[in-house]
Amino acid sequence: MYTLLEARKLIEKHIQAYSLPDTPEELYEPVKYILSLGGKRIRPALVLLACDLFSDGVESALVPAIAIEIFHNFTLLHDDIMDKSAMRRGHPTVHIKYSENVAILSGDVMSILASRLMNQSPGVVLHKVQDIFTRTAMEVCEGQQYDMNFEGLLTVAEDEYLKMIELKTAVLIAASLKIGAILGGASEKDADDLYEFGRNLGMAFQLQDDLLDTYGEQEVIGKRLGTDIVDNKKTYLMIQALGQASTDQKEELKGWLTSKDFDSDEKISAIISIFDALKIKEITETRIRDFYTRALSNLDHLNRPDERKTELYNFASFLMNRNK
């Protein structure tokens, strides 16, 4: 049985050892660069932990786990181009360090490489694994599209927002668990229960990201608080605030959301005042707890001995208690 930490270390070792093609350098160097920037390796670790739940050994899941991580990094790479982000994990993004064309093409080759590695799944589950992987990968693109659509809107309905984060974030966490389970020989029902666990946990995870950006501790987060507010991001917090606000508060929020010329600190503190008055922090925490509770209930229902499930309970608790 692997612990989460062991699974993450195993993934890290295999990612570093995986030998990508060398030429053309201009294409593959950016791939090596983004994969070297680290990250928590949560998704591939979940592939391993899910496999480990059902089988003694994670051999068959290692390459598919790396496929998931490469796919995830491909989405980050292309999202950074679309969002015009200059930094990722404390380093210049690929399109800034190299060029936009190189970033497009390196991302393309990563997406295909992910599919190529997924093709190393054992023949007996190959079709099923690729089916889940490709459906999920399309959903992640759909989520990114909805996210981009929201940028141009002044308000977004809560259920549309939840659908967006489900597609953009939760389904890949869910699919990582389901693919791992199938590689470990799980039944369809067990694999589906794990998928639901991952989906609910992924929802809680993303809502917590929203919360931490505004209400985290600056020293722990390691980046400036309130960037979502400055960028007019339609986070769960803002959507709730717009929904709960009085006429005056709504006017003030919309004033900030449409203002072109403002002092960032002033904007952040004015909006946080409204959030505080509307108890947005508490509302969001309740929603997070709700998804978290559902995730735990999915795990409770999973038909495996409790001692084998320990690491996934630990993982859920690690995610929920994180402060960055």
Place this chain on the structure above:
Amino acid sequence: MYTLLEARKLIEKHIQAYSLPDTPEELYEPVKYILSLGGKRIRPALVLLACDLFSDGVESALVPAIAIEIFHNFTLLHDDIMDKSAMRRGHPTVHIKYSENVAILSGDVMSILASRLMNQSPGVVLHKVQDIFTRTAMEVCEGQQYDMNFEGLLTVAEDEYLKMIELKTAVLIAASLKIGAILGGASEKDADDLYEFGRNLGMAFQLQDDLLDTYGEQEVIGKRLGTDIVDNKKTYLMIQALGQASTDQKEELKGWLTSKDFDSDEKISAIISIFDALKIKEITETRIRDFYTRALSNLDHLNRPDERKTELYNFASFLMNRNK
């Protein structure tokens, strides 16, 4: 037995009938748009013809054939962003008609969709088909990278150029045939012979493209001749000319290649004069005939009754005798 025309019609019918997801519209409309622009559907038709060589019926090859066409269109879509092309098949390119972000993301989802459709290959050949497909898809990206690298160079060696067009164009034609053959139940050797046929034909096809851009008939081509010359493209013609030129001719060519301010017609006719003096048209035609002859020899060696091979001979001859 299908003729090429029948195969192309069958593909067209299935592409039009294939129902893509509807939402998010912003993501899938551009996919429908680029697929509706037509094109010769050569690659998917080759999947069907190759399958038809070995089996009576092309049922199992239809969805994989559409996967190949969707993949090919994905590469066109992203290449158009990278090359900043405004028009494709007489219509605005996706990044011009919609936006660059939408073009990146719609391309991404097409690449994944291609892989998803390829996953509908029969289980017994699924691993092999995906292996060829994903390797080829990566090679196509590598070819595009080399092509972009060449833009910044004043000269390119002939063998590097041939390697580039092999990766960018020939391998996908070759893989279409090989995948079709495998879906039809061909032996490894027969599938490899067909791959070689496609690779050589693909090389001839691309060199002919280079030739037609300069020496085609304007009314037939339907676009201005000499655009490669104006754009300083390192075509086979230019590479040969730079290799064969006298010191004076080389100076003149380099003058044109580095000139920022010129009259297009003057540049075209000056460079064609040098090409003519160096017999570049004849040299290129010889090279095309060479690849074409090799392709026919691959087909001769293929262990199938002659009457079944007729359509592929016809296809080769159709490609070689095209004037646009």
